[in-house]
Structure formats: C-alpha cells, structure tokens
Amino acid sequence: MTTTVAKAHGGATDAPYTLSHLDALESEAVHIFREVAGEFERPVILFSGGKDSIVMLHLALKAFAPAAIPFSLLHVDTGHNFPEVLEYRDRAVAAHGLRLHVASVQEYIDRGVLKERPDGTRNPLQTLPLTEKIQAEKFDAVFGGGRRDEEKARAKERVFSLRDEFSQWDPRRQRPELWNLYNGRHAPGEHVRVFPLSNWTELDVWQYIAREGIELPDIYFAHEREVFQRAGMWLTAGEWGGPKADETVEKRQVRYRTVGDMSCTGAVDSDAVTLDDVIAEIAASRLTERGATRADDKMSEAAMEDRKREGYF
Amino acid sequence: MTTTTELTETTLLRFATAGSVDDGKSTLVGRLLHDSKSILTDQLEAVERASASRGQETPDLALLTDGLRAEREQGITIDVAYRYFATPKRRFILADTPGHVQYTRNMVTGASTAELTVILIDARNGVVEQTRRHAALAALLRVPHVVLAVNKMDLVDYQESVFAAIAEEFTAYALELGVPEITAIPISALAGDNVVDPSANMDWYGGPTFLEHLETVPVAHDLSHCHARLPVQYVIRPQTAEHPDYRGYAGQIAAGSFRVGESVTVLPSGHASKISGIDLLGEAVEVAYTTQSVTVLLEDDIDISRGDLIVPSKDAPPTTQDIEATVCHVADAPLTVGHRVLLKHGTRTVKAIVKDIPSRLTLDDLSLHPHPGQLVANDIGRVKIRTAEPLPVDSYADSRRTGSFILIDPNDGTTLTAGMVGESFASPEPVKDEAEDDGWDF
Numbered sequence: 001m002t003t004t005v006a007k008a009h010g011g012a013t014d015a016p017y018t019l020s021h022l023d024a025l026e027s028e029a030v031h032i033f034r035e036v037a038g039e040f041e042r043p044v045i046l047f048s049g050g051k052d053s054i055v056m057l058h059l060a061l062k063a064f065a066p067a068a069i070p071f072s073l074l075h076v077d078t079g080h081n082f083p084e085v086l087e088y089r090d091r092a093v094a095a096h097g098l099r100l101h102v103a104s105v106q107e108y109i110d111r112g113v114l115k116e117r118p119d120g121t122r123n124p125l126q127t128l129p130l131t132e133k134i135q136a137e138k139f140d141a142v143f144g145g146g147r148r149d150e151e152k153a154r155a156k157e158r159v160f161s162l163r164d165e166f167s168q169w170d171p172r173r174q175r176p177e178l179w180n181l182y183n184g185r186h187a188p189g190e191h192v193r194v195f196p197l198s199n200w201t202e203l204d205v206w207q208y209i210a211r212e213g214i215e216l217p218d219i220y221f222a223h224e225r226e227v228f229q230r231a232g233m234w235l236t237a238g239e240w241g242g243p244k245a246d247e248t249v250e251k252r253q254v255r256y257r258t259v260g261d262m263s264c265t266g267a268v269d270s271d272a273v274t275l276d277d278v279i280a281e282i283a284a285s286r287l288t289e290r291g292a293t294r295a296d297d298k299m300s301e302a303a304m305e306d307r308k309r310e311g312y313f
Numbered sequence: 314m315t316t317t318t319e320l321t322e323t324t325l326l327r328f329a330t331a332g333s334v335d336d337g338k339s340t341l342v343g344r345l346l347h348d349s350k351s352i353l354t355d356q357l358e359a360v361e362r363a364s365a366s367r368g369q370e371t372p373d374l375a376l377l378t379d380g381l382r383a384e385r386e387q388g389i390t391i392d393v394a395y396r397y398f399a400t401p402k403r404r405f406i407l408a409d410t411p412g413h414v415q416y417t418r419n420m421v422t423g424a425s426t427a428e429l430t431v432i433l434i435d436a437r438n439g440v441v442e443q444t445r446r447h448a449a450l451a452a453l454l455r456v457p458h459v460v461l462a463v464n465k466m467d468l469v470d471y472q473e474s475v476f477a478a479i480a481e482e483f484t485a486y487a488l489e490l491g492v493p494e495i496t497a498i499p500i501s502a503l504a505g506d507n508v509v510d511p512s513a514n515m516d517w518y519g520g521p522t523f524l525e526h527l528e529t530v531p532v533a534h535d536l537s538h539c540h541a542r543l544p545v546q547y548v549i550r551p552q553t554a555e556h557p558d559y560r561g562y563a564g565q566i567a568a569g570s571f572r573v574g575e576s577v578t579v580l581p582s583g584h585a586s587k588i589s590g591i592d593l594l595g596e597a598v599e600v601a602y603t604t605q606s607v608t609v610l611l612e613d614d615i616d617i618s619r620g621d622l623i624v625p626s627k628d629a630p631p632t633t634q635d636i637e638a639t640v641c642h643v644a645d646a647p648l649t650v651g652h653r654v655l656l657k658h659g660t661r662t663v664k665a666i667v668k669d670i671p672s673r674l675t676l677d678d679l680s681l682h683p684h685p686g687q688l689v690a691n692d693i694g695r696v697k698i699r700t701a702e703p704l705p706v707d708s709y710a711d712s713r714r715t716g717s718f719i720l721i722d723p724n725d726g727t728t729l730t731a732g733m734v735g736e737s738f739a740s741p742e743p744v745k746d747e748a749e750d751d752g753w754d755f
Contacts, residue, residue, distance in 0.1 A: 017602060018533040021325035021404040030594060030606035031565040034546040038619045038660065063606070065595040066559060067551035148395045155394045162726070174392065175728040176422040176643045180565070181657050181719045185726025199406055201397045207322075286354040 022208055026059065029196040031180060032159060033063040036141045036194055037070050039184045043141035044101065047073040049085035050259035051216055052145030052197055055205055057092060058214050059196060071143070072099035076130045078122040078261040079106030080240045085259055088217040101137060103129035120241035121264045131167035134191055141184065143194045149201045159198050165189035203282055210275040221278065222255045222270040233266025326532050329408040329423035329456070330431045331447040337464045338433050341502035342396065342409055348509035349524060351398035393419045402528040417676075417691035418643035420450050421731055425717070428532055429458040436469045436499070440482045446676040448483070452490035452738055453639060453693070455713060458530050459487060459495045462523060466515065467501040473517040491738045498523050534603050540630065540707060541569030542715045543623040544659030549608055561592060561608035562617055567659065567714035571609065572600045576626040579617050580705040585626055586611040620661030622705045622715070630715075632703035639674070639737040640696050642688040644722070644729040648696075649687040654729060655721040656700055664701035665720070671695045674737070688730075695737070708735030
C-alpha cells in the first residue's frame with residue numbers, strides 16, 4: 001500500500017531512486033515535527049477535528065513512534081461545533097493519551113469580553129481566545145494545519161512563522177527560509193507558528209488519508225442533512241442563528257470539504273460516500289475548498305491576510 | 314486498496330523561477346497554471362472581480378500570484394510565494410521569486426530547495442546582465458537543472474536564428490560556470506506557444522514544451538557518488554513497559570543511504586558503532602535513502618544527542634572549526650568582520666565569529682572585490698568563520714544539505730546569511746590546462 005519508488009527499485013543502494021510525492025511530503029512534515037520537538041520547550045498542536053489537523057496528528061504519531069507525541073493539543077472551540085467533530089476530538093485525545101487545552105469563544109462572549117457579531121459568524125472571534133491561551137500557557141511553538149494552496153496570503157507563509165507577543169504576523173518582515181534549515185529563535189513572549197503541511201494540497205491530504213487508512217468524522221462523506229441556502233452555500237441549521245425567516249430548510253445529500261465554525265462553513269452537494277469517491281470528486285472540482293465552503297474568506301480581498309496579521313492561524 | 318490512490322502516487326518536482334521585471338514571468342506562471350487547468354473557477358472569478366474593481370478590462374493574472382495587500386497596491390512581487398499544481402504525471406512546487414536585482418536573497422531562498430531553475434529571457438533583448446546574474450546564482454546554489462525559457466518569440470516573428478543565437482550564448486556562459494544541464498525552450502507565454510501545448514508557429518523546434526520538460530526531467534538521486542549523512546534531530550526513548558530499552562536516533566537522511574549492519578561513526582565525538590535497525594516511521598526496513606525521515610538504532614549505547622551527525626565509518630567528513638564559504642547576505646543589517654553569530658548546520662547550532670570577509674562577488678561579471686569590509690543585504694561574498702565547536706561540514710559541491718548553513722543574529726534571532734561551504738563554482742578553473750600543458754616542450 002505504501003509502496004515507494006525506492007522499494008520498487010529493489011532497494012539497490014547504487015541505483016538512482018526517488019520518493020513518491022506522498023512519501024516526500026510525509027518525510028518533510030515529520031522532519032518539521034522533530035525539529036520543533038528538538039528546539040522548543042512547550043509546543044502545542046492546534047486541533048479542530050478537521051482533516052488537516054487529523055493528518056497532522058497522524059504524522060506526529062509516526063514521527064515519534066514508538067514513543068508518545070511530546071506535544072499537547074489545543075482546540076479553539078467556537079461554541080458552534082459539529083457534534084460529530086467534537087466526539088471525534090475527544091475520542092482521539094483518549095485513544096492516544098494526549099492532553100487537550102480548550103480556548104472557548106463562548107466563554108469570552110459570556111464574560112462580555114467578545115461581542116457576538118450580527119451575522120452570527122464566530123470565526124473572526126477565535127483570534128483573541130487563541131492568542132490569550134498561547135500567552136497563558138506559554139506555548140512557544142504552535143502547529144497549524146494551514147496549507148499554502150488554500151489562499152494567496154497563505155502562499156506567502158513560512159513553515160516557521162515568527163509571531164510577536166501579540167501573535168501578529170508581519171508578512172514584510174518574514175525570515176527567508178533556506179534549504180531545510182528552519183530558524184525557530186524567538187524572544188520570551190514571542191512564539192513560532194509551524195505549518196508542517198505547508199507544501200500539501202487538498203488532494204494530497206485526501207490521497208494520504210486514503211493511503212494511510214485514517215478515520216475521519218462522518219461529515220466529510222455524503223449524507224442526508226437538513227440545510228438551508230445562504231450566499232450560495234448550504235448551511236446546517238443550529239443555535240447560532242440560522243435559518244432566518246426567509247430561508248427555508250430542505251433535506252439534501254451533502255458533505256463537507258472543510259470543518260470550521262457551523263455558521264460559516266458550507267456543505268457541498270455530493271454523492272461521495274467513500275474515500276475514492278471523495279478523491280474523484282475533488283480531482284474534478286473546479287472550485288477550491290475555501291471558495292466552495294468558507295464564507296469568512298469572502299469578506300474582502302485580503303480577509304485572510306488581515307486575520308493572519310492579527311494572530312489568526 | 315483503491316486504484317485512484319495508486320494511480321495518483323507520483324513524483325514531486327520543486328522548481329524556481331527567475332526573470333527580470335518585464336520578461337513576462339507572471340504571465341508564464343499564470344499561463345502554466347491556467348493551461349494545466351490548475352486555476353479553479355472561484356480563484357479566476359476573484360481575479361476578475363479584483364481586476365474589474367481596479368478598472369482593468371481583462372483579468373490581471375498577476376493578481377493570482379501577488380497575495381499581499383502591499384503587492385497588489387504597488388503591482389510588484391515582494392516576496393517568494395509557493396504555488397502548487399499537478400498534472401497526471403507529476404506534482405509541482407513552484408517557488409515564485411521576484412526578479413528585481415535587490416531581491417537576490419529571494420532567488421537564493423527559492424533556489425535552495427529547487428531541483429530546477431527557470432531563467433526567463435525576453436527574445437528581443439537576448440542575454441542581459443540580469444540573465445548572467447541568474448545563471449551565476451543557479452550555478453552557485455548548484456541547482457541540478459536549468460531551463461532557459463526564451464520568451465516573447467511572437468515579437469521576433471518566431472525566428473529560429475534569434476532563439477539559436479540566444480541559446481548558444483547562454484549555454485556557453487552557463488557551462489563555464491558549471492551549470493550541469495541546460496535546456497533551452499522558445500516560448501511565448503502570452504500566446505501560449507510551447508508552454509503547455511506545442512507551438513504551430515515554430516515547426517523548426519523539435520524539443521519538448523516547457524511543461525513536458527518539467528514532467529520528464531529526472532528527479533532521482535544518484536546514490537553512487539553520495540556520502541551518506543544523517544543529522545540527529547531527536548532521540549526517541551519511549552521508556553514504556555513495551556519498549557523499556559528502545560533508544561532511537563531520529564532524523565531525515567541528508568544524503569546517500571544507510572543499511573542495517575553498516576559500521577557508522579558519530580560526529581563530532583568520533584564514537585563508532587553498527588546500525589542494528591532502521592525504523593521508517595514505525596516500519597522496520599533494511600535500507601533507507603536520502604530525504605526519508607527515519608529512526609536509526611545502534612548496537613552500542615553511546616552518547617548521541619541532537620546535533621550529532623551519523624556517517625559511514627569508511628566515509629566520514631573531517632571536522633573543523635574554520636569554515637570558508639560563499640555566502641549570500643539576506644538581512645538588512647550588514648555582516649561585518651568580528652560579528653558574533655550563531656551558525657546552524659544540519660541540526661546543530663553553535664556560536665561562531667566572522668573572522669574575515671576576503672571578497673565580495675560581483676555577479677554581473679563574476680569579478681571579486683577584495684576585502685569589502687562588510688556584506689550588505691543581497692551581497693554575495695566569501696567569508697571565513699571560526700566556530701566554537703568542531704563541525705563535520707561537507708563541501709556544498711558534494712552535498713547541498715550538509716554543505717549548507719545559516720547564520721543567525723544571537724540577539725534577535727534574525728536569519729542573517731545563507732552559506733555554502735567550499736568553492737563557489739563547480740569548475741572555477743578550466744580543466745583543459747593540464748592537457749594543454751602536455752603539449753608544451755620547455
């Protein structure tokens with residue numbers, strides 16, 4: 001199943017050989033995890049229960065096998081989660097004996113520190129709980145599942161991305177990244193965001209999930225769901241404030257391409273019930289995953305850049 | 314398992330672009346992404362929307378690649394961006410680097426991980442200073458493959474003679490620098506000639522299209538000339554009931570291959586042992602190769618930690634505290650003689666001091682400016698560095714991974730300088746001299 005070209009060459013040490021693209025990406029990501037483990041005091045993996053963070057967790061498990069992962073997990077809980085995803089999160093934490101930190105957006109709203117937005121979207125509200133948790137726990141390296149193919153501001157992101165004491169990203173003051181010599185130096189109070197999946201595309205992630213037989217929350221596969229339409233996306237009804245009076249709920253066969261806050265993550269019409277189906281569907285799709293299903297990126301031309309500057313992942 | 318998965322296991326090519334400001338680099342990248350159907354509808358729509366709101370009549374494909382506010386506002390590319398696309402034959406990572414002369418550091422950054430560099434030329438202008446600069450950088454960084462894309466062929470009536478003259482001049486220059494392989498392709502990025510589809514306008518050209526070449530250029534490593542090197546990143550010790558005595562040395566193989574049973578030496582200590590096992594991410598293997606992330610187990614309990622280098626006992630590099638290298642200075646503050654820095658080589662970071670800057674290189678004509686006193690941003694020069702601890706360095710000519718290092722400012726952590734150990738260019742002296750000497754009778 002995990003056949004590399006190297007093995008296909010019979011393992012002769014003097015024959016030219018190359019790794020398959022998935023093996024090359026996997027090896028690079030593992031190298032990044034181990035660099036962080038070797039150089040930082042308190043790293044943490046951002047874990048949402050979405051496919052990218054699930055792949056990150058899988059890679060981290062492989063990187064340190066047969067020892068345990070030397071990192072804990074951090075979930076930024078918007079309060080508008082898909083129940084299947086929360087259930088997956090808790091199961092993964094228990095299965096691998098991990099420690100889970102939770103930064104809760106709801107708690108900030110209840111305390112009056114954050115104000116609910118009129119559109120009910122909580123994605124932009126995640127930044128403050130995230131950055132305060134990083135400061136409070138003194139995390140010095142924070143792994144994110146962000147990929148450069150997701151968005152044009154992310155295409156400019158380094159693998160090791162230095163953030164100041166306010167977690168801010170300054171794209172004009174990034175360190176050049178040379179060879180695989182990552183520079184993680186930072187002052188007390190600063191931290192580094194680390195993106196082991198930088199060079200992966202959505203399709204790579206799915207191919208890797210299929211190759212490795214990684215389990216995912218069910219919402220990634222086609223299922224019947226009650227949804228309503230807003231701004232061209234199918235949204236699931238919920239306590240966050242949908243549907244409105246003029247929006248009608250209907251039953252459709254859909255699946256999710258990304259998992260985020262329910263208020264701004266849309267489903268797509270789909271018949272894909274297996275990993276093979278999903279891969280075929282993505283390979284044929286003429287829409288990016290964020291373009292298809294994330295309202296938060298459509299707010300302005302530089303929505304992602306602006307949020308990243310403030311400390312978003 | 315699934316046929317989809319197996320069919321789509323492919324190889325990965327990392328490549329970088331270089332070109333002067335108006336050579337049409339953005340157009341080429343846009344054309345490549347567009348014609349290989351790698352631009353998706355919503356991305357194109359976003360570009361159309363943005364172009365329209367700026368009052369432009371046609372979509373500006375540069376907006377696809379200029380991702381930052383400041384870049385869009387100024388209409389220039391500030392920083393390296395990485396782009397991804399795939400064909401059924403291969404996956405590509407493109408380091409899209411700005412071409413301005415003041416961004417030498419960006420080309421160095423992009424080329425440091427690239428197996429192929431594309432140097433773009435405007436067919437009307439031919440080989441210019443900037444072209445020579447890019448060729449010199451490709452040679453310096455020892456990028457294995459160089460493509461000369463002679464662009465805007467539509468503006469010279471698709472004449473073979475124009476292309477042939479440029480290709481000949483460039484190839485002669487680049488070979489002299491030691492660029493190992495050059496492929497020249499006549500294209501028009503704007504019209505789409507020979508980028509993805511073969512051109513009907515240039516029947517005289519019998520070579521591959523630009524994309525065909527990217528799809529077929531070899532990315533395999535030839536291990537027969539490689540020194541095997543494993544920088545130790547992390548020591549894995551589970552200390553569990555199941556694995557009470559497991560002690561594995563984790564790292565990504567920087568060059569060559571390692572085999573179970575092989576005699577190895579650990580540097581800088583010089584301790585010797587034998588490989589008793591290799592774990593490839595949880596799976597035991599007999600042999601492991603360059604760029605695989607592995608965990609190596611040794612027969613003897615010897616003191617090994619992060620920063621050490623495991624090498625075959627029969628092929629160990631010397632360790633040294635005095636490094637001579639060619640560097641590209643990448644920080645805004647200058648590098649000066651006497652500068653106290655940190656040097657990161659492989660997985661080891663040590664204190665170091667800049668002892669001397671013997672020369673600065675002028676890329677345009679490869680002339681040396683002696684004792685410049687300092688190197689400023691984007692300068693390339695020779696430096697002598699004394700390290701606080703001995704390091705097992707290879708020549709960059711032998712190993713891009715274990716022959717490279719970065720200098721870091723110990724005060725604020727800034728990455729200062731990219732370094733390449735040993736001689737600057739692959740063949741600085743013409744080898745013919747010796748043969749010619751034989752013919753002389755003194």
